[in-house]
Amino acid sequence: MKKILPALLIIVALVVTASLVIGIKKTKTVDWEESFNEKSNKPYGVSVFYKELHHLFKDSKIRTVYHQPGSYLRANSEDGYGEHVAEGSYIIIGNSDYLEDDSVDELLNFVDAGNTLFISDYYFAQKIHDTLNIDVDYILNEKDSISYQSLKYIDMESTIIDKNMGDNYFSRFDTINYNVLGYSKIDYKHANFIQVPFGDGNIYLHLEPKAFTNYNLLKENRYKYVEGLISYLPKNNVYFDSYIKIQTGYDGDVEKESNLSWFLEQLSFRWAWYTALIFGVLFMIFNAKRRQRIIKIIKPLQNTTIAFVKTVSNLYFDTQDHKNLIDKKITYFLEKIRTDFNLDTSTLNSEFIDKLAAKTGKKKEDIKTIIDYINWLRSKNEFFEENLIKLNRHIEAFYTT
Known part of the structure; x- marks a missing residue:
């Protein structure tokens, strides 16, 4: 030694x-990539704004959407299978060009029902431009890299946005029905923040998403400009559109x-x-x-069946393989029905519901709820923890009631 x-x-x-x-x-x-990632602490991430949402919207429920708005809003509608009915303000900061046509339709339906959509981006999905009859152009900053942001109806000094090679502005919109709320100025003022009434709700479109980034929120008093922008949104539930889903293919399976x-x-x-x-x-x-070999302690054999089951279940749960667990629970549930009630489970239709209700003596409405939910799950390609929990509750209710 x-x-x-x-x-x-x-x-x-x-x-x-x-x-x-x-x-x-x-x-x-320093990484100056404009990711607008709510998890990023880099200059052009939006983690500061994301963390401050609870202070900006006190007493409001803040939800982060890790799915395409189309599927999320459909699931959380009056006729959907979500845990609530989506109402409030939907916020998108940067990267809005990923929106598919069906998501734009659902967002417009969301607004039409009396809710609010707020998008801050350089451009928007083409369907938004076409539906709202707006055009966006770009002006190059030939003098320096500074532009000045101001709000029309809020008394505050203009906010500087530096490291800005140019500005986007609304070159065409309905000047009679749309309301200009803010401007950007390089050589002259041009509208970059408008309010669009749509149905019973409102759409707010803003063209300088860098204002929401960590770099600008933490520099001088630039946060006041963002407070002014957000002040137009009602004090209600907030749905924040996550950047992370863009990295993972919109499926919400966030690593x-x-x-x-x-x-x-x-x-x-x-x-x-x-x-x-x-x-x-x-x-x-x-x-x-070692100087001496370890003397092994021989323990008596134990019944480890329960421990094994717990270990395997924890392994499935920790790996977030919700689809595998949901498939197994459905398979075992249907196998139990075949064994106990001698019913064919290959087709889960209304006739099957009637037969199962007759044999179990349970209410037809309760049987229909669990069978409809199983059929719905079989039609989906992506699953989440809440789906697994809801399925388990339905199965437990089936055996206990």
């Missing part, structure tokens, strides 16, 4: 020296980042972690040989 100790000290010294040299020489570059990822992004923490790992490996190497 005495011969190994000097070598161990040399290795430790080399690791510490390397970490210090890299830490001194490494220059951290959760490791809790260690933030630490690994910090140079000092990263080297501390690597050093600890190296020490751990060295400790295991030099302590692999």
Whole structure:
């Protein structure tokens, strides 16, 4: 051991020296990508605005939408299978061009029913332009990279947006029925924030999404401009359209980042972690040989069936494989019906519901609820935790009532 100790000290010294040299020489570059990601702390992420929503809309329910608005709003309508009826304000910051036509239709129906849509982006989905009869043009900033943002009906100084090579503005819109609420100025003022009455609700379209980013919200008093923009929205439920679904194909199957990822992004923490790992490996190497072998303790055999079931179920749940679990629960439920009531479950129609209700003595409405929900699940390609929980409640209710 005495011969190994000097070598161990040399290795430790080399690791510490390397970490210090890299830490001194490494220059951290700033990522100026305009992602508008609500999870990003980079300059043009919107994590600050996302976290402040609870303060901007006190006593209101804030929901983050990880799906296409079309499927989400249909599911959470009066005739849908969602947990609530969507009412309030739907907010989209940047990246609105991903919207498909059916999502635009559902958003317009949402507004027509008396709700609010707020979009801040450079351009909008083509169907929005066509439906609302608006055009957006671009003006190049030839003098510097600064534009001035102002609100028409709110008494406040113009807000500077720097690092701005140009401005987008509304070049065509219905000047009689649409209300101009704000302007952007480079050489002259042009409308960049309008209110569009639509049915019983309102659509607010804004053309400078950088105002909502971390960089601008944390610089000087620029946050007041965003407060002014948001002040037009009613104090009601808020649906925030997540950027993350764009990264994962709109299906809402968002990959959760490791809790260690933030630490690994910090140079000092990263080297501390690597050093600890190296020490751990060295400790295991030099302590692999023990003076005496471990005397095994032979424990009596235990019934581990319940523990095994818990382990397997936790494994499925932790992997977020909701589709697999839902398929298995439906399969086992139908197998139970075939075994207990000798019914053919290949076709789950009204005739099957009548037969099952007759054999079980349960209310036909209760049987129809669970069978309709199973048929609905079989028609879907994406599943979420709430779907699994709701299916489990229906099955438990079937056996207990």
